[in-house]
Amino acid sequence: MPRFRATIAYDGTDFHGWQKQPGFRTVQEEIETALLPLSPNAAPVHVHGSGRTDAGVHARGQVAHFDLDRNIPVNSLRRALNDKLTPDVRILEAAPCDPLFDAQRSAHAKEYRYRIWNAEVVDPSLRRHRGHVGRALDVDAMRRAARDFVGEHDFAAFSANPQREIESTVRHIFSLEVHADLPEIEIRVIGNGFLYKMVRSISGYLISVGMHRAPADSVPAVIQSKIRTARVETAPAQGLFLWQVWYDQGERLRMERDLFPTYSALR
Numbered sequence: 001m002p003r004f005r006a007t008i009a010y011d012g013t014d015f016h017g018w019q020k021q022p023g024f025r026t027v028q029e030e031i032e033t034a035l036l037p038l039s040p041n042a043a044p045v046h047v048h049g050s051g052r053t054d055a056g057v058h059a060r061g062q063v064a065h066f067d068l069d070r071n072i073p074v075n076s077l078r079r080a081l082n083d084k085l086t087p088d089v090r091i092l093e094a095a096p097c098d099p100l101f102d103a104q105r106s107a108h109a110k111e112y113r114y115r116i117w118n119a120e121v122v123d124p125s126l127r128r129h130r131g132h133v134g135r136a137l138d139v140d141a142m143r144r145a146a147r148d149f150v151g152e153h154d155f156a157a158f159s160a161n162p163q164r165e166i167e168s169t170v171r172h173i174f175s176l177e178v179h180a181d182l183p184e185i186e187i188r189v190i191g192n193g194f195l196y197k198m199v200r201s202i203s204g205y206l207i208s209v210g211m212h213r214a215p216a217d218s219v220p221a222v223i224q225s226k227i228r229t230a231r232v233e234t235a236p237a238q239g240l241f242l243w244q245v246w247y248d249q250g251e252r253l254r255m256e257r258d259l260f261p262t263y264s265a266l267r
Contacts, residue, residue: 131239
């Protein structure tokens with residue numbers, strides 16, 4: 001059966017996350033419902049995402065695959081799906097792909113961005129897409145702390161219990177940068193994978209550092225503790241975006257070479 005790869009953007013405000021859950025509106029279920037009229041005999045089509053996003057989290061570059069037994073032009077497929085979807089979900093690209101492509105298992109790296117509006121008052125048009133911090137943040141301190149997250153670590157202290165079995169809490173962060181164009185601050189993190197609420201936990205801790213609630217040099221000790229405590233706060237969901245997913249091995253290696261020459265030389 002032909003396999004298709006889709007790039008998806010969505011405003012997560014009114015969704016209970018990506019994964020289909022009985023009684024809740026989810027992105028996965030919306031897309032699967034839109035695919036039904038395109039499927040022969042209205043056979044269910046299962047959409048596999050690159051990863052789960054939590055309730056309220058947005059995506060600019062979520063990637064998914066699905067098998068659809070129908071010969072349909074690329075532009076027609078995208079148009080047909082967008083015609084059925086609500087305006088808070090858009091199919092940006094949809095095309096046939098290798099039958100062995102797997103949106104989750106084939107991924108080499110992901111980028112998330114957390115956006116903060118750092119001012120006393122937040123523009124109402126931004127409130128659904130920014131974490132609001134009214135107190136001035138020390139961006140330089142946040143940048144110093146961000147450096148200590150980079151590399152391969154056990155991030156158990158920066159994850160939440162997913163209520164499911166996971167093989168390991170070790171992940172590799174290739175890059176973590178704090179960009180500021182005040183009042184907007186953006187935390188950009190690229191890694192080979194992320195634990196449940198890991199990016200929001202890292203963002204919450206960097207916010208604490210920016211507010212001088214935690215020292216900028218405290219990150220290694222928290223990581224080494226491997227214990228999640230109240231000192232690591234989870235940043236609000238509305239500021240987080242799944243920005244991009246990388247699948248090309250060469251592209252990932254070029255990224256590693258540019259970001260971490262020493263790491264790449266040791267491979």
